[in-house]
Amino acid sequence: MSLLRIAVPNKGSLSQSASEILRESGYRQRDDAKQLALTDTENGVEFFYLRPRDIALYVGEGTLDVGITGRDLLLDSGAKADEVLSLGFGRSRFRFAGPVGRFGALEELAGTRIATSYVGVVRAFLEERGIAAEVVRLDGAVETSIQLGVADVVADVVETGSTLRAAGLEVFGETILESEAVLVTRGGAVPDGFEVFRRRVEGVLVARTYVMMDYDIEQAHVSRAVEITPGIEGPTIAPLHREGWVAVRAMVPRDGAQRLMDELYELGARGILLTDIHACRL
Ligand SMILES: Nc1ncnc2c1ncn2[C@@H]1O[C@H](COP(=O)(O)OP(=O)(O)OP(=O)(O)O)[C@@H](O)[C@H]1O
Ligand SMILES: O=P(O)(O)OC[C@H]1O[C@H](OP(=O)(O)OP(=O)(O)O)[C@H](O)[C@@H]1O
Numbered sequence: 001m002s003l004l005r006i007a008v009p010n011k012g013s014l015s016q017s018a019s020e021i022l023r024e025s026g027y028r029q030r031d032d033a034k035q036l037a038l039t040d041t042e043n044g045v046e047f048f049y050l051r052p053r054d055i056a057l058y059v060g061e062g063t064l065d066v067g068i069t070g071r072d073l074l075l076d077s078g079a080k081a082d083e084v085l086s087l088g089f090g091r092s093r094f095r096f097a098g099p100v101g102r103f104g105a106l107e108e109l110a111g112t113r114i115a116t117s118y119v120g121v122v123r124a125f126l127e128e129r130g131i132a133a134e135v136v137r138l139d140g141a142v143e144t145s146i147q148l149g150v151a152d153v154v155a156d157v158v159e160t161g162s163t164l165r166a167a168g169l170e171v172f173g174e175t176i177l178e179s180e181a182v183l184v185t186r187g188g189a190v191p192d193g194f195e196v197f198r199r200r201v202e203g204v205l206v207a208r209t210y211v212m213m214d215y216d217i218e219q220a221h222v223s224r225a226v227e228i229t230p231g232i233e234g235p236t237i238a239p240l241h242r243e244g245w246v247a248v249r250a251m252v253p254r255d256g257a258q259r260l261m262d263e264l265y266e267l268g269a270r271g272i273l274l275t276d277i278h279a280c281r282l
């Protein structure tokens with residue numbers, strides 16, 4: 001059987017988290033940041049470590065089957081690749097920014113010079129709104145371009161906003177797009193082994209957002225307790241070696257799990273335990 005060929009970011013913000021999720025999904029990953037490729041025959045996959053900006057192109061061309069990249073990079077590339085799963089890391093917003101107090105509305109972009117590394121995204125946005133402006137392509141450190149007189153406005157990735165602040169800039173106008181790391185494929189025919197790969201990664205994503213909750217409770221309160229922790233298919237209820245008591249086990253969303261524990265305690269549940277889940281298939 002042929003190996004599933006997967007592109008993984010070799011550097012930058014997405015690289016470490018991408019390798020982490022693959023490792024948690026049971027795949028081998030490189031331990032030397034200079035390694036260019038890695039074959040994991042046991043799991044039927046081959047990894048290629050590439051620049052995240054190039055990944056959608058390889059997948060769109062059909063040279064590689066699957067890729068991990070940023071949604072912003074996928075859109076910017078114009079490649080014929082489709083987003084099939086969002087991965088929950090590398091979250092950012094793509095925004096216009098200018099010197100503090102200088103710009104208000106998007107219309108003020110008309111006639112300006114806009115520096116960006118995402119020329120495709122910016123041109124498409126301007127065109128859609130009928131705004132005529134000059135787009136200046138830079139590789140990075142875009143925020144400095146205004147101070148250096150190359151541009152009036154920047155369009156760039158913003159996460160915490162600290163880079164913008166340090167450059168004396170502030171965002172204006174609406175968010176151009178919300179990005180995060182995504183899994184991309186070419187669409188059309190599904191390559192051999194892709195469904196297994198996707199299920200594994202999804203299993204890790206779900207496991208990250210859920211925790212396992214166990215508790216003991218009096219039979220009389222079970223129906224109320226089960227409303228608090230309905231589980232996925234329904235909680236497991238097992239007899240307890242104590243007259244009139246049962247043990248309940250259910251997956252619950254990680255967010256708000258402490259609140260559920262409080263409610264259960266109030267209801268009379270005891271021995272309430274929370275444990276991490278590392279992977280799952282639902
Ligand atoms: N500070 C950040 N926080 C979250 N995501 C980010 C951040 N910077 C870039 N990204 C995301 O990472 C991807 C960009 O990949 P890129 O290789 O350019 O990473 P980078 O972090 O900018 O690395 P470098 O500039 O060192 O090449 C995009 O999807 C972008 O949205
Ligand atoms: O809002 P913040 O948390 O400050 O993060 C956003 C900054 O992070 C990235 O820069 P990076 O370090 O990748 O440098 P680059 O601009 O050269 O790509 C991005 O291009 C922004 O400049």
Ligand SMILES: [Mg+2]
Nearest residue numbers: 012013140141
């Ligand atoms: Mg960067």
